[in-house]
Amino acid sequence: MGLTLQFVPYVEIETLSSLGRIRKLLNVVKEEKIVLLEGRLTKDEEAELIKTTMEEINSDFKGIELAVIYPEGQNNDLFKKVKQQFINMLLGDRQGLTILGPASVVKEIKKDPNKIQLFTTDPKSKRKSRSKEPCPTNA
């Protein structure tokens, strides 16, 4: 069976409530797809996503694997940080990339500052399916 990656642009979630965002992402994940979300959720929303995931775990849905690539650590310039926060306030947090997949499909996501590796579950062998370099900082 093939692996489906679904890109969700930030414009698709920016007008939604926190609950709406979480529902939208979880609905895609429950279709056994891997979500590539432009930008990221807030910290509160991330915690709420984990809570909601736990509430919905059953014999078929085992939970999620989640990783966020965000270029904040690479930017030490105070002016650029303030500028970025201002842009985030106006336009939402579009920087970075959130990867979200069902635990039944994604075995593990390994992340370090320079790369992200996504391992899928395969009954015969664990294979590395994707390796992605982080988004460049444009701020």
Next chain:
Amino acid sequence: MMINFVKNFIRNAFKDLFSKRKDLKIGIYGPPNGGKTTLANRICMDWLGEEMGSVSNIEHETREIQIKEKITVKKGNNELAFSLVDTPGIATKIDYEDFMKKGMTEVEAKQRAKEATRGVIDSIKWLDNMNIVIVVLDSTKDPYSQVNITIIGNLAARDIPVLLVANKIDLKKSKINSIKAAFPQYDIVGISAKKGTNVEEFYEKLFVIAG
């Protein structure tokens, strides 16, 4: 709206003023099997002479919030009195089949998974009740997991002081430097909660965090 803001501000100010002095709650948070309960047991044994909860190699041994009240840590002339809250490990996935691989029956495994999911929810709900949080990370594991980042990010967003503990430094695979590299903004203390290694430094840092 303005009146509500002022009311909330006054309520929170008083809550902080009194709650921190009279009922300081220190939570122990982290991913499963990082050694949270082992550290809680170490603290309770050191200052109460009794343990807090059971530990196991199987994940999600702690599935309910556990509280020990009236712990007083002494350091020279200083005393720190608090309630210690040991929380279930936070995870993004729980598969009952993993428990079966560790020797549980299907019924036991499903029950444990059900209780574990409730435990994660409770841990997150309790975040707002904490005055200080000790985040316990397994120093033999990859520190960049999103659970670690989400826990620490949520504490920072709530302005809750954090003491970051790199546990299991007695093990050969321990890499405390990778935790330091992952969370450079935090002062990290490496300990072995099981063996008691460096626990004195841990208490010193706890005093510093508690102010």
